[in-house]
Amino acid sequence: MIKPAEIRPVWTTGWTEDVNTGTWRSALPVYEGRPSPCGVACPLGSDIPAWIHEFLEERYESAWRLITALNPFPAVTGRLCHHPCEQSCNRLQFDGAVTVNALEQFCGDLAVKEGWRLDRPGAEKGVRVAVVGGGPAGLSCAYQLRLAGYKVTVYEAGKGPGGVLRSGIPGYRLPQEVFDAELQRLLDLGITVEANAAVGSGAEIERLLEEHAAVCLALGAGRVRVPPQFAFRDPRVISALDFLAAKGAADIAGEDAVVIGGGRVAMDAARTARRLGKSVKVLALERLEALPAGDEETAEALAEGVLIFGGVMVREVDRQPEGLRLRCNAVALDGSAPPGVYRPVLIPDTDFTIDTGTVILAAGQEPDLSPVAELCESHASLLVVNRRQATSRPDIFACGDVTTPAPDRFVSVALGGGIKAARGIIGYLEKRDSDEPEQSPVPFAAINTFYFPLVPRFVKESRDPGGRVTDFGEVKVNLSIEEALVQAGRCFSCGHCLKCDNCYYFCPDLAVVRDPEKYRIDEKHCKGCGLCVEECPRGAVSLKEELT
Numbered sequence: 001m002i003k004p005a006e007i008r009p010v011w012t013t014g015w016t017e018d019v020n021t022g023t024w025r026s027a028l029p030v031y032e033g034r035p036s037p038c039g040v041a042c043p044l045g046s047d048i049p050a051w052i053h054e055f056l057e058e059r060y061e062s063a064w065r066l067i068t069a070l071n072p073f074p075a076v077t078g079r080l081c082h083h084p085c086e087q088s089c090n091r092l093q094f095d096g097a098v099t100v101n102a103l104e105q106f107c108g109d110l111a112v113k114e115g116w117r118l119d120r121p122g123a124e125k126g127v128r129v130a131v132v133g134g135g136p137a138g139l140s141c142a143y144q145l146r147l148a149g150y151k152v153t154v155y156e157a158g159k160g161p162g163g164v165l166r167s168g169i170p171g172y173r174l175p176q177e178v179f180d181a182e183l184q185r186l187l188d189l190g191i192t193v194e195a196n197a198a199v200g201s202g203a204e205i206e207r208l209l210e211e212h213a214a215v216c217l218a219l220g221a222g223r224v225r226v227p228p229q230f231a232f233r234d235p236r237v238i239s240a241l242d243f244l245a246a247k248g249a250a251d252i253a254g255e256d257a258v259v260i261g262g263g264r265v266a267m268d269a270a271r272t273a274r275r276l277g278k279s280v281k282v283l284a285l286e287r288l289e290a291l292p293a294g295d296e297e298t299a300e301a302l303a304e305g306v307l308i309f310g311g312v313m314v315r316e317v318d319r320q321p322e323g324l325r326l327r328c329n330a331v332a333l334d335g336s337a338p339p340g341v342y343r344p345v346l347i348p349d350t351d352f353t354i355d356t357g358t359v360i361l362a363a364g365q366e367p368d369l370s371p372v373a374e375l376c377e378s379h380a381s382l383l384v385v386n387r388r389q390a391t392s393r394p395d396i397f398a399c400g401d402v403t404t405p406a407p408d409r410f411v412s413v414a415l416g417g418g419i420k421a422a423r424g425i426i427g428y429l430e431k432r433d434s435d436e437p438e439q440s441p442v443p444f445a446a447i448n449t450f451y452f453p454l455v456p457r458f459v460k461e462s463r464d465p466g467g468r469v470t471d472f473g474e475v476k477v478n479l480s481i482e483e484a485l486v487q488a489g490r491c492f493s494c495g496h497c498l499k500c501d502n503c504y505y506f507c508p509d510l511a512v513v514r515d516p517e518k519y520r521i522d523e524k525h526c527k528g529c530g531l532c533v534e535e536c537p538r539g540a541v542s543l544k545e546e547l548t
Helices: 037-041 048-056 060-068 074-080 084-088 100-114 136-147 176-187 202-211 240-245 264-275 295-303 411-429 481-489 502-506 531-535
Strands: 027-031 128-132 151-155 192-194 214-217 237-239 256-260 279-284 307-310 312-320 323-333 344-346 352-356 358-361 396-398 512-514 519-521 541-545
Touching: 027 519, 037 048, 037 084, 048 060, 048 100, 048 481, 060 074, 060 100, 074 100, 074 176, 074 411, 084 100, 100 176, 100 481, 128 136, 128 202, 136 151, 136 176, 136 411, 202 214, 214 411, 237 240, 240 264, 240 358, 256 264, 256 352, 264 279, 264 295, 264 358, 279 312, 279 352, 295 307, 312 344, 323 358, 396 411, 502 512, 502 531, 531 541
Parallel strands: 128 151, 128 214, 151 192, 214 396, 237 358, 256 279, 256 358, 279 307
Antiparallel strands: 027 541, 312 323, 323 344, 323 352, 512 519
């Protein structure tokens, strides 16, 4: 018989060694900080919930610095990125995705306005690296290498760095002064740029390797694909790249123009021609609902009066003194063709003609691999690289359009490729592998939506089509600060613990211990009931099965 004095007052101490509920469990809660789906989808790997939380707390410069740890051009990508993060956002399944793109632009524009400077590079390593190509991918690679303390020289074939950001994006999408401001801030870190310095042969690359520890090839895709129907010289047939490089100063013949192609470059060319007062038709092999340009850009072009004909091919061209006559047919694309290969099949009895003063070719571009053909392995007009962006030569790396299939050639993808190449180069030079194990992102099912009220999604507004086609002013008007803060507050912060104390208060065994910096589980008393997991709003806690 136990005497009263030997009974321990469990009800006053909360827990004791006598009541060890930890022996009951088969699973243990883990605070693991799983990645968010938006961050996994981001081509640059940005920790989007982290910087959005800083933004929400009105620590705007801190938010900007989290972004620019990877991306030196947030005001650019805030305008141009195809924002796959939003398509992966868990909130999309609740009441609409968070407008990440608009928030990024807000941070980028504010940094330009306030004159914030990028973080200084780390300790100088005294090692030189060459980057061939000064487009988005090359600049991204150079930036990461410079932050790590390497001496970087960018060899650019054109008059200055920027690539498509300087010569291929119309001002109504990207004002030149925005890009110039972010570029100058990047160059101020000590990156050297050699302009008008085309690297045109394998021998020249070998010479670079005599002076540099590694070379990164970011050659871009500047060779225009010319459909065989237009394989002739005529000033009335021009490339979209040349047309866009003129920045609205092009003098094109006639009162109308026909653009050949259905991608983003085609839409940019068509919308630019509209701003020059031309009547514009776009002829694309793809069906209207499947244009590579995407729904948003297609809709904007249609709203501005561009006529788009999908499933159409120019069969022949008659050159006449008064203009060009295009003999066309409706077509269907052969679905058995390999990815990136177009095999149009003519549809009988669908002949028609279009008369025009100018044809603008935007049927795609491809890299010119002739300078590196003797040095590096290639396949299907692309350089072959491994997971660290290294080519078949261990001291030569590559990134951007020269390694990316045409459907995936976005500015943000190029920037992300530059980051991977820089990490690969650093790993090669420092003889280490910095790859981290991949984690699966937080699924929507792990979010406790009870804690999130329904809040409408705001998007950037567009200027009236009738007014915007008269100038090259920006089409999109970004959110106000009040709207931006509301949108930042909609972020679930998937996988990120914000110390809301739900796990602490809901634990029936008092097994959640609140340390100054984090929570931890008292394994002696956690019985693995999973209440902490259920009540975590953000999926920052998960149950891990314990094997006995």
